């Protein structure tokens with residue numbers, strides 16, 4: 462009796478443990494955005510705090526990401542390059558890059574990191590290259606997350622800033638949203654734009670690399686907040702007591718800016734008076750368009766709504782799998 466051939470399980474080359482690991486055919490391990498990177502080549506897509514290790518380290522990244530990471534942690538992050546890794550502007554925040562990794566066997570892997578295809582302010586949108594294997598972020602990988610047209614939203618925010626007579630406290634991530642909020646407050650002719658030290662350190666690094674100035678004045682515990690002022694604070698300070706006291710004493714309006722603002726819960730969770738869905742990520746429809754442009758044979762989704770996005774992509778005819786962290790083998794599926 463002839464033995465039945467057992468279907469060959471595909472070689473699993475992409476895994477999600479501490480960061481995304483891509484095993485190349487020659488045994489080289491490329492590790493992207495890990496807390497404790499242990500690859501022969503380590504990639505850092507951008508300088509948001511959840512993506513790189515404590516302590517001095519070396520990574521393939523943009524010059525601006527190396528500077529931002531260095532000033533944000535006050536610890537050197539050294540930049541290197543590797544001929545197998547091509548960095549492409551990811552449109553997420555200043556300095557952010559996607560990584561196009563070419564295996565010696567010719568397979569092209571595209572790791573997006575956090576990504577946004579909409580041009581915004583001083584950022585170009587991500588222009589997706591073609592690839593065989595796509596590892597895509599899925600922060601907003603559910604159909605409910607569709608953002609308004611960027612130009613219309615920016616104008617709505619600017620108008621609100623111009624027409625609000627009270628002082629305003631604007632909350633956004635120190636790298637990314639905070640810079641756009643400063644530009645909008647300037648465009649709205651607020652009397653003063655003030656920012657915390659964490660935001661101003663990021664401003665300085667971006668101004669060194671890009672043709673943009675933010676001109677925010679320092680804000681400290683002895684600074685009075687008066688009518689006409691716009692104070693930009695990191696998102697993380699939204700529910701801190703002194704911020705609440707400051708808002709109470711000065712009558713300031715607290716505004717939150719995030720893609721999560723498309724849902725009402727964001728406003729209540731952050732205790733904001735007003736919110737706007739200003740985001741540095743792709744929305745659901747933009748993620749689908751990104752996938753279509755890359756036209757991959759295989760897709761891995763990660764972060765946020767990874768399972769939902771994989772389900773929608775599978776229904777659309779793609780070979781898509783959601784990556785779960787610390788999963789050691791995709792053969793488990």
Ligand SMILES: [Zn+2]
Pocket residue numbers: 507509553575
């Ligand atoms: Zn990010």
